[in-house]
Amino acid sequence: MAAAVAGGVGPVVAEAAAPGAGAETKAEVGAGAETKAEVGAETKAEVGAEAELEAEVVPPPLPGLQLVQQGAEACVFRGRFLGREAVAKLRVPKRYRHPALEERLSRRRTAQEARALLRCRRAGIPAPAVYFVDHVTNCIYLEDIAGAVAVQDHIESVQRRGGDAGSLLPLSKKLGALLARLHDEDLIHGDLTTANVLLRPPVEKLDLVLIDFGLSFVSGLAEDKGVDLYVLEKAFLSVHAGVETVFETLLKTYAATSKKSGPVIKKLDEVRLRGRKRSMVG
Amino acid sequence: MAAVTQPLELCPPRAATLLLFRGVRNAGALRRRAAEGALPAALVSPAVVDPFQVLVAANKAVHLHAMGKMKTRTLYTEIIFNLSPNNNISDALKKFGISDSDTAVLIVLIVDTEKPVNLEEITSQVEGQQVSLDELPQLTDIEKVKKVTQRNNYSIFLVKKRNVRHC
Numbered sequence: 001m002a003a004a005v006a007g008g009v010g011p012v013v014a015e016a017a018a019p020g021a022g023a024e025t026k027a028e029v030g031a032g033a034e035t036k037a038e039v040g041a042e043t044k045a046e047v048g049a050e051a052e053l054e055a056e057v058v059p060p061p062l063p064g065l066q067l068v069q070q071g072a073e074a075c076v077f078r079g080r081f082l083g084r085e086a087v088a089k090l091r092v093p094k095r096y097r098h099p100a101l102e103e104r105l106s107r108r109r110t111a112q113e114a115r116a117l118l119r120c121r122r123a124g125i126p127a128p129a130v131y132f133v134d135h136v137t138n139c140i141y142l143e144d145i146a147g148a149v150a151v152q153d154h155i156e157s158v159q160r161r162g163g164d165a166g167s168l169l170p171l172s173k174k175l176g177a178l179l180a181r182l183h184d185e186d187l188i189h190g191d192l193t194t195a196n197v198l199l200r201p202p203v204e205k206l207d208l209v210l211i212d213f214g215l216s217f218v219s220g221l222a223e224d225k226g227v228d229l230y231v232l233e234k235a236f237l238s239v240h241a242g243v244e245t246v247f248e249t250l251l252k253t254y255a256a257t258s259k260k261s262g263p264v265i266k267k268l269d270e271v272r273l274r275g276r277k278r279s280m281v282g
Numbered sequence: 283m284a285a286v287t288q289p290l291e292l293c294p295p296r297a298a299t300l301l302l303f304r305g306v307r308n309a310g311a312l313r314r315r316a317a318e319g320a321l322p323a324a325l326v327s328p329a330v331v332d333p334f335q336v337l338v339a340a341n342k343a344v345h346l347h348a349m350g351k352m353k354t355r356t357l358y359t360e361i362i363f364n365l366s367p368n369n370n371i372s373d374a375l376k377k378f379g380i381s382d383s384d385t386a387v388l389i390v391l392i393v394d395t396e397k398p399v400n401l402e403e404i405t406s407q408v409e410g411q412q413v414s415l416d417e418l419p420q421l422t423d424i425e426k427v428k429k430v431t432q433r434n435n436y437s438i439f440l441v442k443k444r445n446v447r448h449c
């Protein structure tokens with residue numbers, strides 16, 4: 001089910017992100033988006049080493065190492081680092097790329113991700129803490145959010161238990177406010193899906209944490225923020241059924257919380273009109 | 283007598299040994315000795331909140347040292363520098379390194395897990411009482427932490443910003 005979902009989200013995300021992305025990253029966005037949805041699933045269960053490691057990936061030398069998820073962009077491991085449970089995100093080398101480009105790109109992506117995580121920290125936006133960045137292996141060692149549940153899984157379980165959209169409203173308000181703060185810091189997540197937002201236990205507290213900043217960048221443009229929200233909207237509506245009001249509330253809270261939301265919402269409307277299978281014939 | 287030694291997984295076979303002292307009377311002398319190189323350890327002031335913070339700084343220092351890319355002159359000053367959220371070396375050493383008036387000191391040694399280490403050499407020089415690392419929260423100077431991290435609800439992980447330096 002996760003694969004089908006990722007497939008559904010993938011092309012749409014690539015489409016939406018295209019306006020902002022450069023030529024070289026377009027291919028990446030498609031592949032990256034797909035796996036980001038999967039990476040969130042790491043929190044579902046301790047899957048251990050069920051996924052096979054690619055031949056060329058050297059796992060980080062941490063005791064108690066466990067492969068949590070292998071995506072197209074990176075492998076995510078869990079292990080003990082300096083006496084704590086930590087997550088190690090190792091970028092997978094892509095052999096089809098020219099080696100010089102590969103090295104530069106991996107390094108840049110790793111650094112960008114780490115930088116985004118640190119900006120969040122400094123701004124008080126909940127994201128995993130960065131413990132160490134190894135630029136040689138392009139591996140980031142991060143805080144492990146113990147027992148966290150992806151918002152995607154949470155919504156699914158609420159719906160399975162028969163909860164209605166109303167019970168999800170507090171969550172959407174919190175998320176809207178969080179994204180407002182993120183965008184006010186001019187930080188674009190780049191891959192907003194419900195699998196990339198975690199809930200710290202206990203779930204009732206609605207303590208949200210953003211993860212997976214692999215595609216993030218800094219921008220003050222309303223266009224980029226609008227696209228960020230559009231990506232989330234698409235992911236939201238395609239993965240979960242009957243949650244339109246939930247997303248509406250999210251946007252309303254976003255607009256109310258963010259100081260610069262006016263142009264962003266306007267751009268969001270514009271982007272919506274641009275999407276796939278939309279006729280731009282006036 | 284609880285000195286904690288944590289192996290540095292990413293830089294084997296190195297490990298960091300942490301010792302905590304309270305009621306220290308000769309902080310000034312210790313600081314001078316460390317600066318001269320007579321005391322091969324990092325002397326950390328009570329501006330730290332958790333030993334983990336120090337381990338992360340040590341891990342990065344050892345890593346850079348192994349690659350020959352440290353920003354300061356010695357491994358031990360590098361550890362202290364890594365504790366600071368900003369890029370100014372002398373400022374970091376002043377705030378996170380001990381000052382003459384400090385009565386609590388956290389000592390960090392970098393050792394090899396394979397070689398035996400004589401802690402007596404270090405502990406005998408300190409005029410103070412060695413205590414367990416669990417007492418660190420009591421000895422933390424909260425005002426100092428607020429000042430050095432410029433935050434009111436301090437998070438020890440703010441200092442991890444340092445780890446993003448491009449090597």
